[in-house]
Amino acid sequence: MLALREVSKSFGAVRALREVSLDLAPGEAHALAGENGAGKSTLVKILSGVHRPDGGTLLLDGAPVEFHGPADAQAAGVAVIYQEPTLFPDLSVAENIFMGRHPRRSFGRVDRRAMRTRALDLFARLGVPLDPARPARGLSIADQQLVEIAKALSRDARVLVMDEPTAALSGPEVARLFGVARSLRDQGCAVLFVSHRLDEMFALCRRVTTLRDGAVVATDLLADLTPDDLVRRMVGRDLAALFPKQPAAPGEVALKVERLTREGVFTDVSFEVRAGEIAALAGLVGAGRSEVARAVFGVDRRDAGSVHVGGRRLRGGSPTEAMAAGVALVPEDRRQQGLVMDLSIERNIGLTNLRWGLLSRAAERARAADWAIRLQVKYAGLTDAVTVLSGGNQQKVVLAKWLARRPRVLIVDEPTRGIDVGTKAEVHRLLSELAAEGLAVLMISSELPEVLGMADRVLVMHEGRLVADLPRAEASEERVVAAATGRPA
Amino acid sequence: MRADRWETLVVALLAAATVAASFGVDGFANGSNVAFLLLDVTEIALMALTMTLVVVAAEIDLSVASTLGLCCAVLGRLWTAGLPIETIMPICLVTGALAGALNGLLVTRLGLPSLAVTIGTFALYRGLAYVVLGDQAVADLPPAYTSLATQAIGPIPLMTLLVAVLAVAAGILLHATGLGRAITALGANEEAAYFAGIRVRRIKFWLFVASGAMAGLASLVFTFRYASARADNGVGLELAVVAAVLLGGVSIFGGRGTLAGVVAAVLLLAVVRNALILADVANEVLNVVTGVLLVASVLAPNLKVRLERKPVQ
Numbered sequence: 001m002l003a004l005r006e007v008s009k010s011f012g013a014v015r016a017l018r019e020v021s022l023d024l025a026p027g028e029a030h031a032l033a034g035e036n037g038a039g040k041s042t043l044v045k046i047l048s049g050v051h052r053p054d055g056g057t058l059l060l061d062g063a064p065v066e067f068h069g070p071a072d073a074q075a076a077g078v079a080v081i082y083q084e085p086t087l088f089p090d091l092s093v094a095e096n097i098f099m100g101r102h103p104r105r106s107f108g109r110v111d112r113r114a115m116r117t118r119a120l121d122l123f124a125r126l127g128v129p130l131d132p133a134r135p136a137r138g139l140s141i142a143d144q145q146l147v148e149i150a151k152a153l154s155r156d157a158r159v160l161v162m163d164e165p166t167a168a169l170s171g172p173e174v175a176r177l178f179g180v181a182r183s184l185r186d187q188g189c190a191v192l193f194v195s196h197r198l199d200e201m202f203a204l205c206r207r208v209t210t211l212r213d214g215a216v217v218a219t220d221l222l223a224d225l226t227p228d229d230l231v232r233r234m235v236g237r238d239l240a241a242l243f244p245k246q247p248a249a250p251g252e253v254a255l256k257v258e259r260l261t262r263e264g265v266f267t268d269v270s271f272e273v274r275a276g277e278i279a280a281l282a283g284l285v286g287a288g289r290s291e292v293a294r295a296v297f298g299v300d301r302r303d304a305g306s307v308h309v310g311g312r313r314l315r316g317g318s319p320t321e322a323m324a325a326g327v328a329l330v331p332e333d334r335r336q337q338g339l340v341m342d343l344s345i346e347r348n349i350g351l352t353n354l355r356w357g358l359l360s361r362a363a364e365r366a367r368a369a370d371w372a373i374r375l376q377v378k379y380a381g382l383t384d385a386v387t388v389l390s391g392g393n394q395q396k397v398v399l400a401k402w403l404a405r406r407p408r409v410l411i412v413d414e415p416t417r418g419i420d421v422g423t424k425a426e427v428h429r430l431l432s433e434l435a436a437e438g439l440a441v442l443m444i445s446s447e448l449p450e451v452l453g454m455a456d457r458v459l460v461m462h463e464g465r466l467v468a469d470l471p472r473a474e475a476s477e478e479r480v481v482a483a484a485t486g487r488p489a
Numbered sequence: 490m491r492a493d494r495w496e497t498l499v500v501a502l503l504a505a506a507t508v509a510a511s512f513g514v515d516g517f518a519n520g521s522n523v524a525f526l527l528l529d530v531t532e533i534a535l536m537a538l539t540m541t542l543v544v545v546a547a548e549i550d551l552s553v554a555s556t557l558g559l560c561c562a563v564l565g566r567l568w569t570a571g572l573p574i575e576t577i578m579p580i581c582l583v584t585g586a587l588a589g590a591l592n593g594l595l596v597t598r599l600g601l602p603s604l605a606v607t608i609g610t611f612a613l614y615r616g617l618a619y620v621v622l623g624d625q626a627v628a629d630l631p632p633a634y635t636s637l638a639t640q641a642i643g644p645i646p647l648m649t650l651l652v653a654v655l656a657v658a659a660g661i662l663l664h665a666t667g668l669g670r671a672i673t674a675l676g677a678n679e680e681a682a683y684f685a686g687i688r689v690r691r692i693k694f695w696l697f698v699a700s701g702a703m704a705g706l707a708s709l710v711f712t713f714r715y716a717s718a719r720a721d722n723g724v725g726l727e728l729a730v731v732a733a734v735l736l737g738g739v740s741i742f743g744g745r746g747t748l749a750g751v752v753a754a755v756l757l758l759a760v761v762r763n764a765l766i767l768a769d770v771a772n773e774v775l776n777v778v779t780g781v782l783l784v785a786s787v788l789a790p791n792l793k794v795r796l797e798r799k800p801v802q
Contacts, residue, residue: 299683299684319683319684319685319686320686320687320688322686323686329684331684336678336680336681337680337681337684338681338684339678339681340674340677340678340681340682340744341677341678342677342678342744342745343673343674343677347670347674350670351670351671351674351681351682351685351687352685352686354667354668354670354671354687355667356666356667356668357666357667358661358665358666359665359666359667359670401685
């Protein structure tokens with residue numbers, strides 16, 4: 001029905017998809033598997049018309065098509081259900097379903113009665129009791145997804161793409177969603193199911209296509225696979241010597257986190273990081289890793305538990321306090337949290353060293369220059385705005401800003417996301433050197449090779465809990481993935 | 490920084506307007522007119538200094554003129570009650586600071602937008618002023634202070650020296666201290682500033698307190714200058730203050746602006762106004778000219794950015 005033929009897509013230097021081919025058949029549910037960053041989201045965005053492929057073709061019923069935007073994809077019968085749908089909260093459920101295509105009466109008035117009847121029809125087909133008249137505000141995520149599915153049905157969608165729809169759902173809600181997906185499949189829709197949860201793929205789908213580093217590894221019948229086979233397909237790759245972590249003798253405990261809890265986000269997280277050690281915090285997107293880092297640094301409050309840095313207990317809730325104790329956080333969102341984009345390189349680096357009194361511009365510049373040179377930031381002038389730098393160089397500025405404080409504990413959240421391979425290797429070498437100098441590093445990363453290459457210890461989180469603490473020797477790809485997906489190792 | 494050019498333009502406009510008025514308008518270029526011009530703009534200038542800091546921090550305080558009115562009313566009330574003026578003056582400053590603190594609390598603790606909060610307190614503080622003093626005007630103020638407020642050394646009023654000293658202090662604070670850098674950073678990107686350990690809420694709170702206290706100081710100047718404490722003192726001044734700040738090149742979105750630009754803009758608006766009044770131009774035209782200057786000031790930096798930023802795909 002809908003097929004991809006050798007589709008490629010690059011973002012700058014990053015090749016997100018490489019000659020990916022995929023066939024979606026009517027009446028079949030197809031799973032898309034792969035690690036974070038394997039290219040699943042990019043593929044979904046190509047199907048939904050958000051991105052256009054650089055190469056390759058999309059075939060609809062055998063004929064090549066081009067989607068110039070989401071509207072084209074919708075017109076072609078492709079509907080995407082996202083993890084968190086975006087409805088208009090103040091409009092009714094029925095109005096949301098028919099947004100932009102409301103049934104009309106004379107003089108262009110909206111025909112509310114027809115809208116209601118048709119919405120009720122759709123919900124009857126889906127077998128769910130939702131009131132079309134109620135406002136969308138306050139619907140659970142599961143119900144919002146059903147509204148999206150009803151919207152798709154009202155447009156006669158033939159291809160239903162579900163992008164990690166179950167991440168925020170409870171058990172019964174998942175069962176209900178699967179019921180709906182199965183009945184659509186049986187009515188002749190093609191379903192593409194993107195998920196991290198292997199058991200769900202096995203429960204719903206017939207075939208699975210596995211992506212790794214943007215390329216298709218294999219397309220298999222799920223009946224022929226065991227979950228372990230699938231994990232091997234997702235991760236099995238050479239661990240090149242790209243990540244040169246020098247062995248360092250771990251010193252004393254620099255960061256000690258005990259039973260840290262933030263309600264509804266993460267629970268009972270305890271771990272230690274020693275001086276000279278790189279501990280990686282692995283897990284799926286949404287497992288609560290960044291949230292733990294934010295709570296340790298004091299950006300977010302914590303509900304229970306304690307954090308000690310160098311033996312000193314942090315009261316929490318204040319980045320200023322954490323910084324004074326020697327903690328630094330290189331956040332996940334570089335442009336929004338890491339940098340003030342309007343300010344110059346030197347002022348960004350200077351931000352972590354502000355005092356109350358008069359500033360010495362010379363000292364500020366010298367400090368910035370020191371670290372910019374040490375990290376090999378490529379810049380024309382220190383007074384340039386950071387906007388002109390490449391992503392990798394921006395990340396180096398963020399690192400410089402924190403390293404200039406000479407921290408005792410460095411937390412880096414996705415330190416190499418979206419930066420080119422060369423800079424990535426530089427960042428890895430730098431982290432390794434810093435650890436060798438006695439810095440304690442807590443590294444959050446969604447890239448398994450990075451985790452396994454860099455980390456002395458791998459901490460794995462699953463759904464808000466720390467489920468594994470593996471020393472380097474025991475940390476294999478299979479074990480980390482198994483723990484991250486919530487299966488017993 | 491990009492904003493520099495705009496400020497240069499404001500200074501050039503100020504120079505041009507001054508020269509044009511000196512030659513083209515009778516009575517502009519004499520000592521007493523200059524002194525009057527400078528004195529007349531004292532309250533606006535004072536409040537514009539703290540307003541600059543507030544706007545650079547991506548907030549706004551529209552209640553300053555009402556705070557000024559409230560402080561005037563407090564002054565009048567306590568004076569008629571027989572308190573010594575030396576006791577009343579610090580009370581006025583504290584009243585202003587408290588008014589600012591309420592703004593600051595509402596903005597930083599409840600997370601309300603300062604635009605909405607200070608429109609509310611704009612009405613609230615003016616209302617309180619009437620509650621405190623009613624419709625009466627208190628005029629029998631001590632001559633020592635009323636003459637001090639209008640005294641001049643040559644053509645330079647004493648109060649202008651006060652403004653100058655405070656302007657230099659505010660300029661140093663904004664442009665040469667860590668606090669100033671923090672204000673700029675949090676105005677440009679509050680989240681990144683918070684992640685860098687800057688105490689965003691605390692700084693914002695104290696900026697509102699400073700803004701209120703400055704309105705309290707301006708209320709003293711206003712009352713003594715006109716020798717009259719009334720609840721409606723300074724009605725409408727907040728617009729002149731905000732106008733000067735924006736014309737001075739401070740970005741309404743925060744993170745950008747210089748004190749020199751604002752001081753130049755305060756003077757530019759004063760010179761234009763004074764010259765037009767001397768030239769017997771109708772009041773309506775006067776407002777039109779001020780309005781055009783303002784719109785231009787908001788528009789020009791935007792146009793410039795648009796021209797500079799080619800679409801990036």
